[in-house]
Amino acid sequence: MAIGVFDSGVGGLTVHRALVRRFPNADFVYLADQANAPIGGRSGEQIVDLTRACCERLFAEGCDLVVLACNTASAIALRRLQQTWLPGYRRDLGRPVNVLGIIVPTIEAATGLPWEHEPERRGEKVEQLDVLGVFSTPATATSRVYEIEIDKRRQDVAVFSEPCPNLAPMIESGAGHDEMRAEVARHVAALAGRIGRQPDRAILGCTHYEIIADLFREALPPGTPLIHQPDATADAIETYLERHLEYAAGTAGVRRFLTTGEPGLQNGLVATFWGAPLRFEAV
C-alpha cells in the first residue's frame, strides 16, 4: 500500500520530497489536480468537492493514507471530509483509510507545542512580542486558521496573514525569476506595512512557495526564520505511522506522479527544485 500526496499542482512536491527523504523505501503516489488549479481563489464548497474527488482517486490507486500537501485543502476541506465523508467511505471500502493535513504540524512547529496542548489561561494582559507572518492563498488567509489556532495556544504570538493570489499560478506556469521576485517583494512589503514592521518569523503557508523560498529569504530581513512545513509534516507523518500500524507505507520505493491536467514534463522551475526533469502521467 502506498502513501498518497495531494495538491492542486506542483506545490505539494515540496512536502512529497521531505516525505520521500524520511521514508526512502515507502511507495508514493502523487496527485496534482492541475485541471482545477489554482484552488486558492475558489469557494469553500468547490475546495471540499475537489479535495474529496482527489482523495477518492488516490484511494482507488491503492493508497491507504492521503496527505493533503496543500494548505488550502487542509484549512478548508479536511475537517469537513473527516467528519462528514470519511467514516462512511471507510465503511464502504472495508479497509482503513485516512486523510491527514499539513496545518496541524505547521502550527505545532510554530508554537513549539503539541496540538493537544491545553490552552493557556486567558483574560490576562499579554505582550505580543513575537510577530509571525503567514504568506498564503486567499482561501487560507480568509479561513484565518493560523490566526485562530495559534492564538488558542500562544497568546504571546501575533499572526498576520498576507494573501498572495498570483504566486501559485505563477509557479505553476513557470514564470521568470524577476517577475516572481517583484511579486514576492510586493507582498513582503505589504505585510510589513500592515504590521508596522517586518515579522520576526514567517510561514510559507502555501506549499508552492517553498519552491521559491529563496525569493522570500531575499525579501525578508536577513536571517528571518521560516517555519519549514515539509519537515514539520514529515515529523508528524512519522509519528502517525509509528502509532497506526494498520497503515503500511509499502517497501518497494514506488514513485508515481499523476495529474488531472496535461501529462508530460513539469516546468523548469520544478525541475530545478526537484534536481531533475519530472514527468507526470495522466490519471
Ligand code: DGL
Ligand atoms: N499549494 C496550495 C496550498 O498550499 C494551493 C495552491 C492553489 O492551488 O491555489 O495552499
